[in-house]
Amino acid sequence: MAGNEFDLINHYFKTQPVSRKDVALGIGDDAAVISVPENSQLVVTTDSLVAGNHFLADADPVKVAHKALASNLSDLAAMGAIPAWCSLALTLPSPDEAWLKGFCEGFYKLAEYYNVQLVGGDTTKGPLSITITMQGFIPEGKAIRRDGASAGDWLYVSGNLGDSAAGLDVILKGNQPSNELEETLLNRHYYSTPRVLAGQALREVASAALDISDGLVADLKHILKASGVSAVINADTLPLSDELIAFAGSKEKAAHIALCSGEEYELCFTVPESHRGALDAALAHTNTPVTCIGQIRHGEGLQVLWEEQPVDWKLSGWDHFSE
Incomplete structure (x- = not known):
């Protein structure tokens, strides 16, 4: 060559x-x-x-x-x-x-x-x-880091979660998508939308942030470790597309996928109570949907709830195409 x-x-x-x-x-x-x-x-x-x-x-x-x-x-x-x-x-x-x-x-x-x-x-x-x-x-001095979250901050994500993992599942079948639903999910795996404008808008609002590349549960733990805090996720509030719910067969199964799905390239970020009222205004020009999915707390660890009850789901990070 x-x-x-x-x-x-x-x-x-x-x-x-x-x-x-x-x-x-x-x-x-x-x-x-x-x-x-x-x-x-x-x-x-x-x-x-x-x-x-x-x-x-x-x-x-x-x-x-x-x-x-x-x-x-x-x-x-x-x-x-x-x-x-x-x-x-x-x-x-x-x-x-x-x-x-x-x-x-x-x-x-x-x-x-x-x-x-x-x-x-x-x-x-x-x-x-x-x-x-x-x-x-x-x-200078305006970078959003992982170590700024505090107990009481609200936990948000941008966009929908889980579509990338569902698209990967379609790819790994080894055949062409068999219907419009599978084609949509496959394209969402490849054609993510980097939240560049949203990230810039969050400089004065968010206390900590990262992008979701290895799965929400796996990535959020980086913020928790860096900030010395814990968190609660309300899995029933996760933003899920209609296509993912149809693919998974139920909202609960779709939420499970969304917690682990990697390569989403959506943002996960925390917002202090004092800045929560400014969030919508800050993001107004970015056309970026965001959802509050939980809260930061004192202590260590991550708890996942479904309709206010702890779940016993097996939650792991992203493993790409590994066996």
Whole structure:
């Protein structure tokens, strides 16, 4: 692949729809040169997606690209940051131009929507994998962290939960979706909506936040540990789509899926009582639905209730495509 690397870079990655004024030097040199806005802090995240673990090797590259970039955008959204630049490292078994064309289609469509410029990266030969490092910025001292939750804060999530896991179940059947319901859920697995504007709006409202990548139960525990608190989730209040309930067969089964479903790229965040009245106003321009699902308490641990009664459900985190 080495003999084709520069041709591939020039053909597929040097021409892109986003050209930011703060990029002094982008693709084509040893490194990028970027100007960071005054009185801002740089926010950096890296995610890798590996064929056979995060996506199937024969998956549509358009969808894979969206999923890969969305996961990084969601990390920045959880911090309240403004995404701006990214680099991309692609490992490919061979220089597959049809795959690259589809990948670039999905990648650039989402990148253009959020005004993210690709400023560098690398291509090499090996098992199919995608690694993206994204950089953004945030006003100094305004990043939303995981360690700010306090007893009495209210617990919220954005969007609906559980559709991604149901979509993955459809994918793992090994066949094409058999009906419109399965097709909808499959697309929701790949085409998540990073809550970038919502994250920025939450800077002055939320006390702690993260994005849901490994499942609500698994991810929320990171906030609880970092903040030294516990929480109660009212599972019967979880936001569930009609499609998920139909797929699961009941609201209770759908809620179980929603508690464990990963790669949602929705936000989980806490809001102090004193800021709760400002939440709707803060999010009004973002078109982001949010739902209160519980409360932060003193102590340690996480309790899940269904209609005010503790559940004995087996709740685990996200395991992607692992056996």
